[in-house]
Amino acid sequence: MSYVGPEPDDFDDFYRDDDPRRGSGGRRFRGRPVLVTFAALVPTALAAWLLWSVVNSPGEGEPPKTLPAPGQSQSSGSAAGTPTDPDAKAPSPSPSKSSASPSAKPTSKAPSKPAGGGTGPLAGKVVVIDPGHNPGNFRHTADINRTVNVGNASKECDTTGTSTNAGYTEAQFTLDVSRRLRTLLQQQGATVKLTQNGDRAWGPCVTERAAIGNQAKADAAISVHADGSAVGNRGFHVILPASVHAGGADTRPIVSSSRDLGERIAGKFLQATGEPPSNYIGGGTGLDTRSDLGGLNLSTVPKVFIECGNMRDSQDMARLTSGAWRQKAAQGLSEGIVSFLRG
Structure with missing residues (x-):
């Protein structure tokens, strides 16, 4: 958005009559052009604010976004509840099927007890x-x-x-x-x-x-x-x-x-x-x-x-x-x- 306001040589018009910083030309504050300019800015700013709200507001079903604490980047926390205390330990993530080591073997069940008398030289007798x-x-x-x-x-x-x-x-x-x-x-x-x-x-x-x-x-x-x-x-x-x-x-x-x-x-x-x-x-x-x-x-x-x-x-x-x-x-x-x- 481009700036619309007094020209550089009109800055003196912002000062009071008795302000020593006024120019020597004795010009007074030209209120109407400034009011017109300010009025022109309001609709534009309002439209920009509405556009930002639409783009950045949470969608349906999405948790509200939170601003990071001062001095903390937004990526250091999460909506899932990751601790923000630097001394706190985050819970270890549960391994997924895709992240499991290919060499890992499932735990085998203990063999069932054989029927009858069990094992030994007289098994089956x-x-x-x-x-x-x-x-x-x-x-x-x-x-x-x-x-x-x-x-x-x-x-x-x-x-x-x-x-x-x-x-x-x-x-x-x-x-x-x-x-x-x-x-x-x-x-x-x-x-x-x-x-x-x-x-x-x-x-x-x-x-x-x-x-x-x-x-x-x-x-x-x-x-x-x-x-x-x-x-x-x-x-x-x-x-x-x-x-x-x-x-x-x-x-x-x-x-x-x-x-x-x-x-x-x-x-x-x-x-x-x-x-x-x-x-x-x-x-x-x-x-x-x-x-x-x-x-x-x-x-x-x-x-x-x-x-x-x-x-x-x-x-x-x-x-x-x-x-x-x-x-x-x-x-x-x-x-x-x-x-x-x-x-």
């Missing part, structure tokens, strides 16, 4: 452990005394088992050893199932005990017991299934594999516990073959019983009632089963 009797059997005599068919004979559903002279029962012993054995086998990767875990009022019957192993398609099954013979009779023995083919029983397919399982268990049990083979059954071999046990007759998977010692003999009783010895017993049984399953 199934073992059924049958803790002999049940602590509650003595309260359910009518239930356990009923007869069941074991293929070649009829027998009681279950029995109470024996005990030490001090009252430590076989059912307590078998459940403790079985739980310890389960832990050891699971540590080797096996899938382990107990026929009862103290969670039943009585039983199960011998027929059901066999069925549990069959239905699980167990690679090996063992029934844990302790004997109740005369004083002086001591030692362990492993009971193997005889060849039975009668009624619903047919052990012929499992006789050979069960013997292999029993022999391995006998050897490892002796090494782990120091318990000698029975001096009253098995002729010193620690092995006995029977055809009257429903848990063996009705099994379709390799299965044996073990009588870990005589609860009525003082020497055996001292071992059977020791937690440390029961752990050794579980270790010997585990090693025998592992040996069998690994061939």
Whole structure:
């Protein structure tokens, strides 16, 4: 915009008559030309101000613009809330997909736990452990005394088992050893199932005990017991299934594999516990073959019983009632089963 106003030689007209800075010509202030000039400036200035407002006012939806603080450039702050205090730290920007390092790899998820028993030398193997009797059997005599068919004979559903002279029962012993054995086998990767875990009022019957192993398609099954013979009779023995083919029983397919399982268990049990083979059954071999046990007759998977010692003999009783010895017993049984399953 060009300047419109008094010419340089008319500056004297702006001073009062008595102002010494007035020119010598005695001219007075020429008010009308100045008023006309000022009036001409107003519309032009107003139009310029309106144009600036339109160009610089915020658009629709845009946040109001703020002027920077004195001494601060406009680029140092932002409408997003970046701190203007020079000592304040601005928040680190979140990395975008485009700014991510090409070498960065996404965090992988932890591998899921494998099904069954997990990893180990017995992974994929199934073992059924049958803790002999049940602590509650003595309260359910009518239930356990009923007869069941074991293929070649009829027998009681279950029995109470024996005990030490001090009252430590076989059912307590078998459940403790079985739980310890389960832990050891699971540590080797096996899938382990107990026929009862103290969670039943009585039983199960011998027929059901066999069925549990069959239905699980167990690679090996063992029934844990302790004997109740005369004083002086001591030692362990492993009971193997005889060849039975009668009624619903047919052990012929499992006789050979069960013997292999029993022999391995006998050897490892002796090494782990120091318990000698029975001096009253098995002729010193620690092995006995029977055809009257429903848990063996009705099994379709390799299965044996073990009588870990005589609860009525003082020497055996001292071992059977020791937690440390029961752990050794579980270790010997585990090693025998592992040996069998690994061939």
